[in-house]
Amino acid sequence: MSTYRERLTPSGRIYVYLVLVIPASILVFAPINITVGYICAVVLYVGTVLILLALSPVVTVEDGMLTAGKARIPVSLLGEPEAFTGEGATLARGQRLDARAWLCIRGWVQPVVKVNVHDPADPVPYWLISSRNPNELVAALEKANNHELADS
DSSP states (O other): OEEEEEEOOOOHHHHHHHTTHHHHHHHHHTTTOHHHHHHHHHHHHHHHHHHHHHTOOEEEEETTEEEETTEEEEGGGEEEEEEEOHHHHHHHHTTTOOTTSEEEOOTTOOOEEEEEEOOTTOOOOEEEEEOSSHHHHHHHHHHHHHHHHHHO
16 A cells, blocks of 8 residues: 655756757767758657656655665654755755765755654664655655554
8 A cells, every 4th residue: 555656757847958969969960961860869868858767766655664766664763754845955955964864866856855764773864855745755654654653
């Protein structure tokens, strides 16, 4: 049973910026053959978009586990989650960032959720996860943690 799922895909403006690949590749291949330039431009643009989509991490909270990208941790080992937006998110990703923290952040997703790790065997003090819906992620983590506590 999934309580939360979010794919951290790039925002629309990233795809607009990638349009610059088209004239750049036409410029490179036009001296060889203009048709090859147009074909390469389309292939490079579509390929770049597909790679960005395929490599977008997924954040889920399900079955008592928090998954962010390829990393997983039981919610029973997590502390109280905190959502940060605006200036708080900028500080959490920058000046207040602990170098030991585990990160699943993307530059195109501004809000973040910080979750402390209470596992003495884990050197990571907290996870910092980008989320377009930080309050929903916090609610899902709290719900999953309460469910874990009730089962214990």
